[in-house]
Amino acid sequence: MEVAARTAIALLLALAVASGCLCGGAQGRHHRHTKHTRHNSAHAPSQAPGPASSRRHAPPHAPGASPPAPPPPSSSSGAGGAAPAPAPETAAGGAAAVYDVVKDFGAVGDGVADDTDAIKTAWDTACSEDGDGVVLAAAGYSFLVHSTVFTGPCQGSVTIQLDGTMVAPSDPDKWPANNKRNWLVFYNAHGTTLRGAGLIDGKGQKWWDLPCKAHKGQGGSSGHGASCDSPVALRFFTSNNVTVQGLRVQNSPEFHFRFDSCRGVVVSGLSISSPQQSPNTDGIHIENTQDVLVANTAVSNGDDCVSIGAGALNVRIENVTCALGHGISIGSLGKQGTRACVANVTVRNAVIRRSDNGVRIKTWQGGSGSVSSVAFENVRMDAVRNPIIIDQYYCLSRTCENATTAVFVSGVSYAGIRGTYDARSPPIHFGCSDAVPCTNITLADVELLPAASSSGQAADEPFCWNVYGNAAAPTVPPVACLMDGVPGNYADKSSLKCY
Numbered sequence: 173m174e175v176a177a178r179t180a181i182a183l184l185l186a187l188a189v190a191s192g193c194l195c196g197g198a199q200g201r202h203h204r205h206t207k208h209t210r211h212n213s214a215h216a217p218s219q220a221p222g223p224a225s226s227r228r229h230a231p232p233h234a235p236g237a238s239p240p241a242p243p244p245p246s247s248s249s250g251a252g253g254a255a256p257a258p259a260p261e262t263a264a265g266g267a268a269a270v271y272d273v274v275k276d277f278g279a280v281g282d283g284v285a286d287d288t289d290a291i292k293t294a295w296d297t298a299c300s301e302d303g304d305g306v307v308l309a310a311a312g313y314s315f316l317v318h319s320t321v322f323t324g325p326c327q328g329s330v331t332i333q334l335d336g337t338m339v340a341p342s343d344p345d346k347w348p349a350n351n352k353r354n355w356l357v358f359y360n361a362h363g364t365t366l367r368g369a370g371l372i373d374g375k376g377q378k379w380w381d382l383p384c385k386a387h388k389g390q391g392g393s394s395g396h397g398a399s400c401d402s403p404v405a406l407r408f409f410t411s412n413n414v415t416v417q418g419l420r421v422q423n424s425p426e427f428h429f430r431f432d433s434c435r436g437v438v439v440s441g442l443s444i445s446s447p448q449q450s451p452n453t454d455g456i457h458i459e460n461t462q463d464v465l466v467a468n469t470a471v472s473n474g475d476d477c478v479s480i481g482a483g484a485l486n487v488r489i490e491n492v493t494c495a496l497g498h499g500i501s502i503g504s505l506g507k508q509g510t511r512a513c514v515a516n517v518t519v520r521n522a523v524i525r526r527s528d529n530g531v532r533i534k535t536w537q538g539g540s541g542s543v544s545s546v547a548f549e550n551v552r553m554d555a556v557r558n559p560i561i562i563d564q565y566y567c568l569s570r571t572c573e574n575a576t577t578a579v580f581v582s583g584v585s586y587a588g589i590r591g592t593y594d595a596r597s598p599p600i601h602f603g604c605s606d607a608v609p610c611t612n613i614t615l616a617d618v619e620l621l622p623a624a625s626s627s628g629q630a631a632d633e634p635f636c637w638n639v640y641g642n643a644a645a646p647t648v649p650p651v652a653c654l655m656d657g658v659p660g661n662y663a664d665k666s667s668l669k670c671y
């Protein structure tokens with residue numbers, strides 16, 4: 173995929189520039205890292221590491237445990253630091269060397285001093301040592317960190333245990349002009365775990381307020397400030413077998429998480445939040461990435477809860493709660509004639525509240541490739557505007573020409589989709605391309621009622637355009653608009669599938 177390749181090259185250049193800036197940056201204090209004390213858990217007093225032996229046998233993709241109770245908001249004044257370090261143990265179990273960013277690397281943790289160098293050096297040190305290492309950013313501290321690339325591969329696997337707070341500089345002017353697209357980047361960081369009871373705060377408000385951003389209620393469509401760069405809070409790029417667990421992440425200037433060109437991702441027990449009016453603040457974005465589990469996570473934000481882009485394969489989303497934003501989306505795909513392939517996506521046990529969409533597939537006119545084997549199971553909707561939607565006419569400007577090609581959508585099942593919808597839009601909308609119909613779209617056990625808040629509004633019938641499949645009766649509302657069987661030239665259409 174040419175576009176993907178170009179994007180990758182551009183990113184590599186950006187990374188090179190970014191790391192150059194970091195290495196050459198004259199600003200800030202220079203810590204003397206003469207003493208890198210290594211605390212070994214074998215010598216750590218009193219912290220029973222738990223049943224390490226059983227953890228050691230856990231498969232690498234073991235479903236994450238339920239999210240821990242959200243910690244009380246930690247003081248950002250950083251006065252404390254008295255909290256004992258948790259058991260220094262890697263995700264895989266077993267003893268690990270601990271690299272304490274405060275004790276060993278001179279981080280200040282008062283939310284004001286620049287701790288970028290300390291944290292980066294702790295990572296680099298852990299990464300270059302044999303064996304598994306834990307970079308500890310302890311509770312009670314607030315670490316101000318500038319745009320940073322955590323680069324691997326490492327000798328062992330590195331866990332960042334964040335129990336304190338990590339904050340971004342809040343003023344867009346403080347960011348280097350050529351590097352406003354990422355805050356914390358993990359690059360080739362195979363086997364990395366980022367976890368803890370801490371908070372990652374992207375301080376996005378001043379970015380959202382930039383005049384180049386589109387805002388809700390100001391004529392523009394919401395959430396598309398493409399004309400000005402702003403940073404993704406956490407970006408994992410070409411990093412395999414990565415785990416993110418337990419953290420709170422808030423107020424990203426742009427996407428909160430972006431996984432790009434990764435293989436093996438487990439995201440579990442997160443709480444992600446930003447205001448409903450914050451543009452482009454997708455919770456978790458996945459593209460060119462396979463074998464992904466997103467579990468036990470709550471997202472409340474201003475754009476997609478989870479967005480699944482081109483090249484996503486084998487993605488499971490389970491026990492996710494989405495509020496206020498644009499729901500769970502596959503797409504947009506096929507922009508500017510690009511080819512996009514997405515397959516084997518399962519969304520199970522989700523709750524979607526007061527969002528613009530529930531479960532959505534959106535493609536532009538003129539693309540190619542396919543979306544196939546998608547299952548939405550047991551999704552509860554609460555006053556959602558478009559609970560079930562396939563939109564193959566996705567368009568952000570006023571005019572988008574209809575094209576003769578499209579991303580082929582096939583094999584999408586909706587089962588156990590219940591709850592209420594905002595009756596300003598029809599509860600079910602299948603707007604498939606004129607050129608390429610959607611096929612094998614199935615519904616079972618669907619019950620969607622107008623929300624109490626939209627009483628008086630005449631609810632629209634389910635809408636279908638050029639869509640084949642079946643609805644197992646009864647559904648509420650009845651869905652009578654799907655065409656039976658397959659389109660005439662089905663063999664040709666099937667050949668459009670990527671897999």
Ligand SMILES: *[C@@H]1O[C@H](CO)[C@@H](O)[C@H](O)[C@H]1NC(C)=O
Binds near residue numbers: 491
């Ligand atoms: C989802 O939640 C159910 C019920 O709490 C739990 O049994 C299941 O393990 C969770 N799924 C994952 C992937 O953690």
Ligand SMILES: *[C@@H]1O[C@H](CO)[C@@H](O)[C@H](O)[C@H]1NC(C)=O
Binds near residue numbers: 362412435
């Ligand atoms: C992920 O980890 C597993 C288990 O350690 C390993 O077998 C697999 O090769 C890794 N996958 C990738 C893509 O690195």
Ligand SMILES: *[C@@H]1O[C@H](CO)[C@@H](O)[C@H](O)[C@H]1NC(C)=O
Binds near residue numbers: 463464486487488516
């Ligand atoms: C679909 O993805 C799941 C992981 O989400 C994986 O376990 C399963 O093997 C995949 N199915 C196919 C047919 O590849």
Ligand SMILES: *[C@@H]1O[C@H](CO)[C@@H](O)[C@H](O)[C@H]1NC(C)=O
Binds near residue numbers: 573574606
């Ligand atoms: C594109 O096709 C759809 C479906 O046939 C139609 O409703 C719409 O008006 C067309 N748009 C343009 C710009 O021709």
Ligand SMILES: *[C@@H]1O[C@H](CO)[C@@H](O)[C@H](O)[C@H]1NC(C)=O
Binds near residue numbers: 545583584585
């Ligand atoms: C229809 O899609 C389902 C997945 O939703 C798949 O299992 C099934 O094989 C597809 N049927 C046909 C005839 O392609």
